[in-house]
Amino acid sequence: MIFFNYMGTEGNILENQLLDITSTPVDKPDMPGNAVSEVSLTIDVPELSVPKNELSVVEQDQSTENNENLRQQFEQAAKLGREFLAESRQREKKALAPYLNQRLFNPENIKTLRSREQYSSADVSAAKHASLALSLQAADQIVRATLPRQRAEQVLKPHILEEEVDSLGKIDGLLGSGFRRAQTMIKEGRIDEVAHNARQVKAYVNKTSIENIKMNDQQAVEWAQNVIQAAGKRVRQHRVKAKELWSQTRGGGQYQDPLYS
Numbered sequence: 001m002i003f004f005n006y007m008g009t010e011g012n013i014l015e016n017q018l019l020d021i022t023s024t025p026v027d028k029p030d031m032p033g034n035a036v037s038e039v040s041l042t043i044d045v046p047e048l049s050v051p052k053n054e055l056s057v058v059e060q061d062q063s064t065e066n067n068e069n070l071r072q073q074f075e076q077a078a079k080l081g082r083e084f085l086a087e088s089r090q091r092e093k094k095a096l097a098p099y100l101n102q103r104l105f106n107p108e109n110i111k112t113l114r115s116r117e118q119y120s121s122a123d124v125s126a127a128k129h130a131s132l133a134l135s136l137q138a139a140d141q142i143v144r145a146t147l148p149r150q151r152a153e154q155v156l157k158p159h160i161l162e163e164e165v166d167s168l169g170k171i172d173g174l175l176g177s178g179f180r181r182a183q184t185m186i187k188e189g190r191i192d193e194v195a196h197n198a199r200q201v202k203a204y205v206n207k208t209s210i211e212n213i214k215m216n217d218q219q220a221v222e223w224a225q226n227v228i229q230a231a232g233k234r235v236r237q238h239r240v241k242a243k244e245l246w247s248q249t250r251g252g253g254q255y256q257d258p259l260y261s
């Protein structure tokens with residue numbers, strides 16, 4: 001038995017390693033009386049591993065980075081739905097034409113768009129669907145809205161008309177984004193997802209279960225496309241009239257539209 005020191009990788013000294021040396025005499029016929037020993041050498045070297053505390057730090061960093069990536073994806077997916085809600089609040093605050101009513105939006109969709117500390121791929125997917133659903137709900141509200149006859153003194157206030165024109169322009173843009181999102185999903189072969197969103201919105205608006213909405217996928221997709229297009233058309237028509245009135249109140253001056261100028 002022989003003991004000696006072994007220098008491992010990265011400067012780790014593995015001390016007192018045991019060498020098991022066994023000798024087996026081998027007699028050679030041409031050298032009578034002499035014997036040569038065949039030596040078998042075995043060295044037991046323990047496996048090197050990353051300390052657990054260092055490994056946990058690496059895993060923690062990777063988890064944090066992954067969560068940040070998912071957070072960014074979630075925020076992007078939730079942006080469209082949140083903007084519809086924000087514009088709805090602003091219109092009510094400024095007493096503009098009641099096209100949108102934030103109290104009529106599905107609270108489950110609103111809840112889905114709330115930020116959180118930890119994110120998953122499922123959260124990102126849910127945010128995309130919630131945003132599309134809110135787009136469809138907004139479009140449905142606009143199509144159904146009954147506008148009261150406004151007071152003459154309110155209509156003729158330039159700043160009211162200016163805010164109306166700006167807001168309607170934003171809504172038109174948001175409806176366009178919702179339409180493109182639905183179109184993208186359809187092109188990706190996700191027709192069933194768009195159809196499911198459409199049926200959910202119809203069920204919520206009609207205060208019934210989704211099972212009672214008798215539309216196949218194609219019919220549901222067509223409804224989604226049609227309601228957004230109809231809402232966009234109504235908004236644009238109102239916007240043109242609001243711009244004309246604004247121009248009249250300004251003595252025939254041209255309204256400088258920040259969205260399209």
